[in-house]
Amino acid sequence: MDFKQFIRTIPDHPKPGILFRDVTTLMANAEALKHAIDAMAAPFRAQKIDQVAGIDARGFILGGALSVELGAGFTALRKPGKLPWQTYREEYELEYGTDELHMHTDAIKPGDKVLLVDDLIATGGTAGAGLNLLQRAEADVIAAVFLVDLPDLGGANRLRQQGVDVHSLMEFEGH
């Protein structure tokens, strides 16, 4: 399936010069969503994935579906103040300032086979923080999986340099 045709590109959003890749139009299409989840799950069907860790918030949509598809549990990687129990926290850089990602300390057991999931990887700041959270819990991170990769921004390669397998269904040039 040509997944790119389902992505809406919004010029100059959120600021001039940026081509925003809107994945909501793919998710709203039942056929495209089903095929995308099938394709994201396919490389991992042969092994037992314990947890799918989805990044707040679009990674939750894909991660929830992938969890059920692969017979795994779901772990939420969330913005500060959203998880009610004890958390690990990781800070990461934004263009201006920093943000944090949190994960419940009891969400992942040491040695759990985990997939990290989000809708899009750009510079990889958020995904890198997610990877750090999973590694603090001593997860066995099998791969990071995305709908969209913007390879010119280098995030996927940065994750690979940290030793993680990275998969995506499509790439767009530029940013």
Place this chain on the structure above:
Amino acid sequence: MDFKQFIRTIPDHPKPGILFRDVTTLMANAEALKHAIDAMAAPFRAQKIDQVAGIDARGFILGGALSVELGAGFTALRKPGKLPWQTYREEYELEYGTDELHMHTDAIKPGDKVLLVDDLIATGGTAGAGLNLLQRAEADVIAAVFLVDLPDLGGANRLRQQGVDVHSLMEFEGH
């Protein structure tokens, strides 16, 4: 399956006197998550659901899984500033002040059969705003579906008074 055993209750969170019902522990359990999605989907398998509309952010986890389970698309109902395209907006009351929920104006076609999904219904403020968004798009709202209902807070009954069928997998007394 006794779903209640998978919910973690956190006393005095987020403030004294509140028993917080933490659904992340159910979602982290692969068996419980799979059974919960099966049970949430079961009443709707016989009809063609077009869209599952999930509420930001825990409703995304369940809604993503339900979309694929039912062969539907996924529509995101989000906090302000999160959707990149033109949106409908609905304001709703919080304990102190108000908040807003947004939906892309082209997410739902008139007559689409839609399920509204979130993890928990309490007073029903957010779900009511979601329902209003769907009705502005002229959706045929088949039901609102939740993991947890807190019936003492009256939200499920308020939705029923608006003519919507409401389903939940478990109820807890109090708030």
